[in-house]
Structure formats: structure tokens, C-alpha cells
Amino acid sequence: MSILILAEHDGKHIKQSTRQAVAAAGAWQLPIHLVVTGANSADIAREASEIASVAKVLHADAAHFEHPLAEDVAALLVQLGADYKVILSAHTAFSKSVLPRVAALLDVGMVSDAVSITAPATYVRPIYAGNVLSTVESSDAIQVVTIRATSFAAAAAGGSAEVATVSAPASSGLSRWIKEDKTVSDRPELSSARVVVSGGRSLAERFDELLEPLAHRFGGALGATRAAVDAGFAPNDIQVGQTGTIVAPELYFAIGISGAMQHLAGMKDSKIIVAINHDPDAPIFQHADFGLVANLFDAVPELTTALNQ
Amino acid sequence: MKVLVAVKHVVDYNIKPRVKPDGSDVDIAGVKLSINPFDEIAVEEAVRLKERGVATEVIAVTIGKTNSQDSLRHALAMGVDKAVLIETDVELQPLGVAKLLKYVVEREQPSLIILGKQAIDDDLGQTGQMLAALANVGQGTFASVIDIKGDEIEVTREIDGGTDVVALKLPAVVTTDLRLNEPRFIKLPNLMMAKKKPIETIKAADLGIDISPRLKQLKVADPEPRKPGIKVANVAELVEKLRLAEVL
Ligand SMILES: Cc1cc2nc3c(=O)[nH]c(=O)nc-3n(C[C@H](O)[C@H](O)[C@H](O)COP(=O)(O)OP(=O)(O)OC[C@H]3O[C@@H](n4cnc5c(N)ncnc54)[C@H](O)[C@@H]3O)c2cc1C
Numbered sequence: 188m189s190i191l192i193l194a195e196h197d198g199k200h201i202k203q204s205t206r207q208a209v210a211a212a213g214a215w216q217l218p219i220h221l222v223v224t225g226a227n228s229a230d231i232a233r234e235a236s237e238i239a240s241v242a243k244v245l246h247a248d249a250a251h252f253e254h255p256l257a258e259d260v261a262a263l264l265v266q267l268g269a270d271y272k273v274i275l276s277a278h279t280a281f282s283k284s285v286l287p288r289v290a291a292l293l294d295v296g297m298v299s300d301a302v303s304i305t306a307p308a309t310y311v312r313p314i315y316a317g318n319v320l321s322t323v324e325s326s327d328a329i330q331v332v333t334i335r336a337t338s339f340a341a342a343a344a345g346g347s348a349e350v351a352t353v354s355a356p357a358s359s360g361l362s363r364w365i366k367e368d369k370t371v372s373d374r375p376e377l378s379s380a381r382v383v384v385s386g387g388r389s390l391a392e393r394f395d396e397l398l399e400p401l402a403h404r405f406g407g408a409l410g411a412t413r414a415a416v417d418a419g420f421a422p423n424d425i426q427v428g429q430t431g432t433i434v435a436p437e438l439y440f441a442i443g444i445s446g447a448m449q450h451l452a453g454m455k456d457s458k459i460i461v462a463i464n465h466d467p468d469a470p471i472f473q474h475a476d477f478g479l480v481a482n483l484f485d486a487v488p489e490l491t492t493a494l495n496q
Numbered sequence: 497m498k499v500l501v502a503v504k505h506v507v508d509y510n511i512k513p514r515v516k517p518d519g520s521d522v523d524i525a526g527v528k529l530s531i532n533p534f535d536e537i538a539v540e541e542a543v544r545l546k547e548r549g550v551a552t553e554v555i556a557v558t559i560g561k562t563n564s565q566d567s568l569r570h571a572l573a574m575g576v577d578k579a580v581l582i583e584t585d586v587e588l589q590p591l592g593v594a595k596l597l598k599y600v601v602e603r604e605q606p607s608l609i610i611l612g613k614q615a616i617d618d619d620l621g622q623t624g625q626m627l628a629a630l631a632n633v634g635q636g637t638f639a640s641v642i643d644i645k646g647d648e649i650e651v652t653r654e655i656d657g658g659t660d661v662v663a664l665k666l667p668a669v670v671t672t673d674l675r676l677n678e679p680r681f682i683k684l685p686n687l688m689m690a691k692k693k694p695i696e697t698i699k700a701a702d703l704g705i706d707i708s709p710r711l712k713q714l715k716v717a718d719p720e721p722r723k724p725g726i727k728v729a730n731v732a733e734l735v736e737k738l739r740l741a742e743v744l
């Protein structure tokens with residue numbers, strides 16, 4: 188019995204979260220197989236085969252996998268999955284779409300967003316916006332699981348797995364990819380950045396002007412509250428929280444953020460949290476290692492200047 | 497065109513849940529429950545489709561204990577036409593819920609089924625995709641815009657790093673993200689009127705569908721609290737602390 192991991196890539200490279208899923212799979216001490224989908228994706232399959240502790244790469248290359256649809260990837264995993272003990276992936280938008288579909292087709296339950304794994308079938312996962320940790324045991328013969336990437340270190344390179352070609356089932360015809368609009372940025376990915384600079388709605392139109400230079404100083408990523416996103420000051424894909432991206436960087440700046448439960452859910456595992464808020468009673472201060480009570484419109488430029496000296 | 501929306505009755509988003517002293521579960525006795533925020537967005541979208549003349553009938557369904565009726569009343573007050581409660585005291589998990597929802601889908605034959613992207617109590621985010629699989633239809637998860645075009649629906653999805661757009665053959669399942677719409681404020685007379693509307697109740701046990709839980713909760717616990725932090729007097733002190741913490 189082995190573990191099957193759905194790999195994810197950006198068209199060029201395997202994502203960090205996939206390497207974290209490989210590390211998480213170590214809990215079972217069973218052979219780990221990675222399935223790579225794509226079109227003309229031999230280089231990516233090769234990269235996957237170089238991840239340490241991967242025993243085999245299953246490469247499903249097909250024209251309709253250039254923009255893989257959940258319906259089609261789920262069909263592939265169901266075709267392969269019956270032979271595996273665990274089907275695993277990181278809790279990303281892609282896997283969140285695919286794995287529940289796989290679980291239902293295999294008639295098994297699913298564990299979402301596990302932060303710790305005790306083999307063979309016990310998991311800890313946050314519920315209620317991370318206010319409670321629930322320990323659950325699965326009774327299914329095939330375990331379908333997504334893991335919270337920030338809770339696991341990434342598997343290193345240095346492997347040399349066999350790459351086997353597998354045939355992809357034909358497209359389901361239920362759905363069609365039309366287009367995508369991804370933010371192009373030279374900043375690191377939010378979910379794996381070492382430093383995240385996040386702002387709330389009070390930054391208003393000056394969100395980028397004030398936060399970009401600070402993020403730039405650290406080579407960090409930008410984050411935002413739901414309120415800032417809803418108001419149109421920041422793009423939706425940088426929302427941090429219960430219903431956005433979960434981050435756990437070494438250093439997190441919460442600037443003009445009140446500290447609502449739903450926001451805390453996405454960042455409270457950060458190593459060091461800095462909060463800047465002009466309200467000394469803002470709840471965020473109860474979670475910050477270093478709190479500065481100040482008007483952010485003065486404090487942020489001053490901080491950026493001081494750090495650049 | 498018929499639209500089906502699934503709503504879950506959950507602990508209100510403003511409430512911080514407590515763990516029972518014996519660690520067996522979260523204590524929700526006497527706690528305020530409300531419609532799951534993502535499901536309120538689902539209801540709003542369905543009602544808007546009806547108001548625009550795209551949908552002819554909107555049906556809301558919930559699965560749970562008798563008190564889940566309150567979320568159905570909320571949906572009725574927002575403008576859904578019909579409400580169905582599938583009643584059970586069994587602990588519900590997404591696969592079981594999806595199987596019961598599939599029963600309603602087969603009975604009502606909706607062209608569009610809208611669910612929330614996640615329930616804010618279990619934070620699982622599985623049910624919509626599971627239902628789509630069981631019903632063998634396409635799925636548009638994390639929708640921020642939907643657009644019905646003939647026998648297809650175009651769904652703009654919020655994904656990591658941006659958005660994408662997929663077209664799904666109808667019938668299809670859509671799960672809502674926060675930015676799909678802003679639910680309307682319910683006026684008191686509408687709420688009073690909704691109290692008088694009938695709710696169809698079905699006993700889950702009568703349907704002969706296996707909804708037994710697959711996951712067993714062994715215990716719950718509070719997360720490890722953070723070490724208390726400090727307030728710094730000014731920017732210079734903050735920089736000094738960061739330097740000492742070796743994160744610069
Ligand atoms: C179902 C659901 C899911 C949600 N998911 C998320 C999520 O994933 N992520 C998320 O972030 N939120 C989420 N929310 C929203 C969350 O509840 C809060 O509303 C939101 O996080 C508040 O954002 P904010 O801190 O920017 O705004 P506010 O709460 O309005 O806070 C603004 C803060 O800025 C401070 N401030 C104002 N002006 C200045 C100044 N000049 N200098 C310094 N400080 C200043 C104020 O003192 C205040 O503390 C969700 C809500 C629901 C219902």
C-alpha cells in the first residue's frame with residue numbers, strides 16, 4: 188500500500204505546498220507516489236521525481252490538462268486511487284476543488300486542512316476559524332486528506348524517482364476552461380513568504396503606496412483583511428484569514444487591522460506578529476508580540492525609512 | 497429554471513465557541529445559531545436570479561435538527577419560494593449531507609444548485625464538490641460572479657493568485673465565495689410573513705440513505721495560546737526589538 192499525492196505546479200515548477208504535502212506524508216512511512224498533470228509537462232514531472240522520498244511519479248500528460256478542470260482530475264485520481272491507502276494534497280484552491288469530488292466517487296469521507304497526522308488514520312484539524320482544534324479518526328479504507336501547508340516543513344530535493352506515464356481519462360465534457368487572470372508579481376507567494384505585510388480597510392486608497400515599500404524591504408508578500416478586499420483596496424487573492432489564505436511567516440505585520448477572529452484564523456501561527464493600530468484596545472494587540480499604538484499613516488513611512496537606513 | 501440552495505444552521509460568526517470541560521466537543525448549548533454566511537450569499541444569488549426573471553422557483557433545503565428551521569425562515573424572508581427540512585439527529589458530515597441533497601436534486605430536478613464554499617463551524621469545504629460528483633454534474637467552486645448563458649453557466653472563481661472562469665453545462669453546482677454578492681437586509685414584516693409560510697419536513701431516516709459519519713471526533717482542545725507580547729513606545733523601539741529577534 189502506498190500514498191498518492193496530487194502535485195500542483197504553476198506551469199513551470201512544482202509548488203512549495205506540494206513539497207510540504209510530501210513531508211506530511213512521511214507520517215505513514217509508506218512509499219509516496221506523486222501524480223503530475225499537465226500538457227507538455229515532462230520537465231515538471233522530472234522536477235517532481237527529484238523531490239526526496241518520492242518513490243514514483245505518475246505523469247498524466249494530455250492536451251486537456253493544460254488547464255486542468257476539477258471534474259477531469261478527479262476522474263484520473265479515481266482511476267488510480269483504488270490501489271492506494273491515502274490520497275493526499277495541500278489545502279489549496281485546486282485540491283479543495285478536486286479531492287472532495289474524489290472522496291465522494293470513492294464513497295469515503297474526507298479530512299480537510301489537517302495540521303498534524305498520526306498514522307494510520309488520526310488527524311488534528313482546526314474548526315470554528317481555528318478557535319478549536321479537533322482530533323478525528325477516519326474509518327475509511329482509503330483516506331482522502333488535505334493538509335495545511337504551513338504546518339509542515341517542505342521535503343528537500345535530492346530524490347531520483349521513476350517517472351511512469353499514465354493515461355488520462357477523456358475530458359468529462361461537464362465543464363470548460365475559459366480563461367484565468369492571475370496577479371503577476373515579482374513578490375513571493377503569499378502562503379510561503381518569509382515576511383507578510385498585511386493591511387486593513389483603514390489604509391484605503393493608500394494601501395499599495397504605504398505597504399509596498401515595507402514589503403519590498405523584506406522581499407515579502409502583501410496581505411489584506413476581508414474588509415480591505417471588499418472595499419476594493421486590495422485584490423481578493425491576498426485576503427488572509429479563515430476564508431482566505433492561511434499564512435505562518437517568520438514575521439507578520441498587521442497594519443490598521445482590528446484583529447477579528449476570522450482574520451486571526453489565517454495568521455496567528457506566524458512566528459512574530461507586529462501590530463500597528465491607533466486604538467490601544469484593538470484586539471489584535473492581544474496576539475501581537477510587538478504592538479505600536481500609532482497613526483499608521485505616520486508610523487508606516489517612518490518604519491520603512493528606519494529599516495532602510 | 498429551478499434553483500436549489502443548501503443552507504446550514506451554524507454557530508453565529510460573531511461567537512467564539514467554547515470547548516466543553518471534558519474536551520469531548522464544542523459546547524453549543526444556548527449559543528446563538530444563524531444561517532451560515534456563505535449560504536446567505538447563496539440564497540441572495542438565487543433570489544436575485546428570480547427577480548431578474550432567470551429563475552422561476554427557488555427552493556431552500558437544510559439538513560439537521562428541528563431548530564435548523566430558523567435558517568429556512570431566514571431564507572424564506574429573503575425571498576425563496578419553498579423550504580424543505582430533512583430532519584435528523586445523526587451527526588452530519590459532508591458525504592452524508594451530499595447524499596441527502598442528491599435525493600432532493602433528483603426529486604426537484606433543479607438546473608442550478610448553489611451551496612456555500614464552506615460551513616464556518618466545521619470549516620471543511622467539501623459538500624458542494626461531493627454533491628456535484630454524486631449527481632455527475634460540473635462544479636464551479638468559490639464563485640465571485642455567475643452568468644447564465646443559454647444551457648451553460650459561466651462561473652468566475654476565486655483561486656490562489658487570482659481568478660479563473662469556467663463554463664459548466666446545466667445542471668451544475670456552484671459554491672459561493674464572499675464577494676459573489678452582499679445579502680440584503682431582511683425587513684421585519686418579511687420575517688413575520690416567513691414565520692407563517694409552510695416548511696416541508698422529511699425524516700432522513702425514512703429515506704433509506706446511509707449518512708453514518710465516517711470521521712469520529714476523539715477530542716477537541718483550545719489551541720496553544722501565544723506568549724503575551726509587549727507594546728513598544730515608538731518606531732525606533734520597534735526596529736530595535738525586530739533587530740534583537742533577528743528577523744531583519
Ligand atoms: C463568514 C466570514 C468570513 C470572513 N473571513 C475573513 C477572512 O478570511 N479574513 C479577514 O480578514 N476577515 C474575514 N472576515 C471579516 C472579519 O470579520 C472582519 O470584518 C475584518 O477582518 C475586519 O477588517 P479590518 O481589520 O480591515 O477592518 P476593521 O475591523 O474596520 O478595523 C480597522 C482597524 O483599523 C484601525 N485604524 C483605523 N484608522 C487607523 C489609523 N489611521 N492608524 C492606525 N490604525 C487605524 C482601527 O482602530 C481598527 O482596529 C470574515 C467575516 C465573515 C462573516
Ligand SMILES: Nc1ncnc2c1ncn2[C@@H]1O[C@H](COP(=O)(O)O)[C@@H](O)[C@H]1O
Nearest residue numbers: 502503559611612614615620621622623
Ligand atoms: N446540514 C446541511 N444542510 C444543508 N446544507 C449543508 C449542510 N451542511 C453543509 N451544507 C452546504 O454545504 C456547504 C459546505 O459545507 P461544508 O462542506 O460542511 O464546509 C455549506 O455552505 C452548505 O451550503
